[in-house]
Amino acid sequence: MTQTQLKVGPYTVQPPVVLAPMAGITNAPFRTLCREFSGGKGLFVSEMITTRALVERDAKTMRLIHFDGTEKPRSIQLYGVDPVTVGKAVRMIVDEDLADHIDLNFGCPVPKVTRKGGGSALPYKRNLLRAILREAVTGAGPLPVTMKMRKGIDDDHITYLDAGRIAVEEGVTAIALHGRTAAQHYGGTADWDAIARLKETVPEIPVLGNGDIWSAEDAVRMMDRTGCDGVVVGRGCLGRPWLFGDLVAAFAPGGETGGGAGSARPTLKEVAGVMRRHAELLAEWLEDEERGVIDFRKHVAWYTKGFSVGSEMRKRLAITSSLAELDDLLAGLDLDQEWPPGADGPRGRTSGRNRVVLPDGWLADPYDCAGVTADAELDTSGG
Numbered sequence: 001m002t003q004t005q006l007k008v009g010p011y012t013v014q015p016p017v018v019l020a021p022m023a024g025i026t027n028a029p030f031r032t033l034c035r036e037f038s039g040g041k042g043l044f045v046s047e048m049i050t051t052r053a054l055v056e057r058d059a060k061t062m063r064l065i066h067f068d069g070t071e072k073p074r075s076i077q078l079y080g081v082d083p084v085t086v087g088k089a090v091r092m093i094v095d096e097d098l099a100d101h102i103d104l105n106f107g108c109p110v111p112k113v114t115r116k117g118g119g120s121a122l123p124y125k126r127n128l129l130r131a132i133l134r135e136a137v138t139g140a141g142p143l144p145v146t147m148k149m150r151k152g153i154d155d156d157h158i159t160y161l162d163a164g165r166i167a168v169e170e171g172v173t174a175i176a177l178h179g180r181t182a183a184q185h186y187g188g189t190a191d192w193d194a195i196a197r198l199k200e201t202v203p204e205i206p207v208l209g210n211g212d213i214w215s216a217e218d219a220v221r222m223m224d225r226t227g228c229d230g231v232v233v234g235r236g237c238l239g240r241p242w243l244f245g246d247l248v249a250a251f252a253p254g255g256e257t258g259g260g261a262g263s264a265r266p267t268l269k270e271v272a273g274v275m276r277r278h279a280e281l282l283a284e285w286l287e288d289e290e291r292g293v294i295d296f297r298k299h300v301a302w303y304t305k306g307f308s309v310g311s312e313m314r315k316r317l318a319i320t321s322s323l324a325e326l327d328d329l330l331a332g333l334d335l336d337q338e339w340p341p342g343a344d345g346p347r348g349r350t351s352g353r354n355r356v357v358l359p360d361g362w363l364a365d366p367y368d369c370a371g372v373t374a375d376a377e378l379d380t381s382g383g
């Protein structure tokens, strides 16, 4: 493996490893956990923030853009469909010093978003994409702007190579590619060859590969196979924030053999300790123990995957609402269990889709100047 120095604007990201933005997951507490395992190395992107909600200073959104005082650079992912609103949001971030790096999300495959022409449907309209990128880069001034996208809508409507060239022309700093189309959703396997093709198409800027990295070894393999400059890791970290420790070790000098440093294999006792800390961080962040523990519930199945916990206990863990209750339940587990082999590999969403819902006539002309209605921004979750 050749060691590369990933630069995102003025920031060197070493090892070249990025926590994927995940709505409802990569909030400040989860980023803190991952950073604790990585020793602060790597780049950790916020969950997606819609530009309209930011500009309107929606209370929930203002909490979502919270960064622990030690996070540097502070990376915010924005999702917007209107160049003017994106420009306003970016200028607000700069003027109020809310972040150090802005990532733009063009990968969301959710039907209620693509139906309006938003998310992963948007790059099909090349001029609209260009207008959004231009507003963002201009408004961001000295802050680096990156973008994250999928390959396209479906195999017949591939957009990533055009989008990549447009991004370079508009001054985007780096591009992350999730090697799936919107039609694939999370099914099948990510196309790493597409990542290599994007790298050839935009040699001027760093390309970050994304999709199906389940271990540090996978990350090293993706870099070797595609020539990408860094990797973005999403679902592999769900219930496994320590994967960041593995990634740092694999990319450290001497770790070049590819995951040579091995993988963390925590016992259930150690996993329970991380679960407790995660729930506690969420409670602190939300300033409400009950809400924190309730928010933590979604992580339980990921943390306990493969361990022998029993369906009754799993159910009880998934309805806890206080830290004391969580402690009691965790103490009742058979904590001496070793890391189960079944816990490696895919986790999180894995399902596919057949068809992408689009606005009428959306595919007729990739270059028309159609806009997207603002409600393509409402209540979205994902990429």
Ligand SMILES: Cc1cc2nc3c(=O)[nH]c(=O)nc-3n(C[C@H](O)[C@H](O)[C@H](O)COP(=O)(O)O)c2cc1C
Binding pocket: 020, 021, 022, 023, 024, 025, 047, 048, 077, 105, 106, 107, 148, 178, 210, 211, 212, 213, 232, 233, 234, 235, 236, 348, 349, 381, 382, 383
């Ligand atoms: C629960 C969940 C939420 C996600 N939210 C976002 C998001 O807010 N922004 C984004 O760009 N991608 C989002 N994604 C997509 C991931 O960032 C990533 O591109 C995708 O999961 C593929 O990478 P992986 O195979 O490493 O998981 C989300 C994915 C999941 C599973």
